[in-house]
Amino acid sequence: ETIDTNKWYSWCTSAMHLLKLAFGQSAIYFAQFEKVFNSGSGYSKKTEALGGIFSAAKADYAGGFAVGMEASIAGEIFADFVALAKEALGQKQKDVAAVLACDQDGLKVPSTGKEIRRAGDLLLVSG
Numbered sequence: 397e398t399i400d401t402n403k404w405y406s407w408c409t410s411a412m413h414l415l416k417l418a419f420g421q422s423a424i425y426f427a428q429f430e431k432v433f434n435s436g437s438g439y440s441k442k443t444e445a446l447g448g449i450f451s452a453a454k455a456d457y458a459g460g461f462a463v464g465m466e467a468s469i470a471g472e473i474f475a476d477f478v479a480l481a482k483e484a485l486g487q488k489q490k491d492v493a494a495v496l497a498c499d500q501d502g503l504k505v506p507s508t509g510k511e512i513r514r515a516g517d518l519l520l521v522s523g
Contacts, residue, residue, distance in 0.1 A: 399439050411450050425453035
C-alpha cells in the first residue's frame with residue numbers, strides 16, 4: 397500500500413477532533429473511530445472503515461439526531477430549575493416555585509437564535 401502518510405494522519409486527526417467536539421469523547425462515533433484508528437489493520441481497511449464511521453456521524457449530525465453540547469447544557473439548566481422550584485416549594489414560597497417551574501418550558505440560546513424546550517422527557521432544539 398502506497399499512501400501519503402502525512403495526508404492520512406492529517407485527515408484522521410481532523411476527523412477525530414471534529415467527532416470529539418461535535419459528539420464528545422464518550423460518543424459511539426468517537427469511540428469506534430479511535431478503535432479502528434488504533435487497530436492493526438492496514439491503511440486500506442482502516443480508511444474504508446474510518447470513512448464509513450465519519451459519514452455516519454456526519455449524516456446523523458446533519459439530520460439533527462445528535463444531541464450537542466447545547467442540549468446537554470440545557471438539560472443541566474432544566475434540572476437546576478426543577479431543583480430550585482422544589483426547594484422554594486419546600487420553603488412555602490409557591491409563587492417563586494411556580495415561576496421557576498414555568499421558566500423551564502423554554503430556553504432561548506441568544507448566540508444561536510435557537511430555542512431549547514422540553515417535550516416530556518425529551519429536549520428539543522428548534523430555530
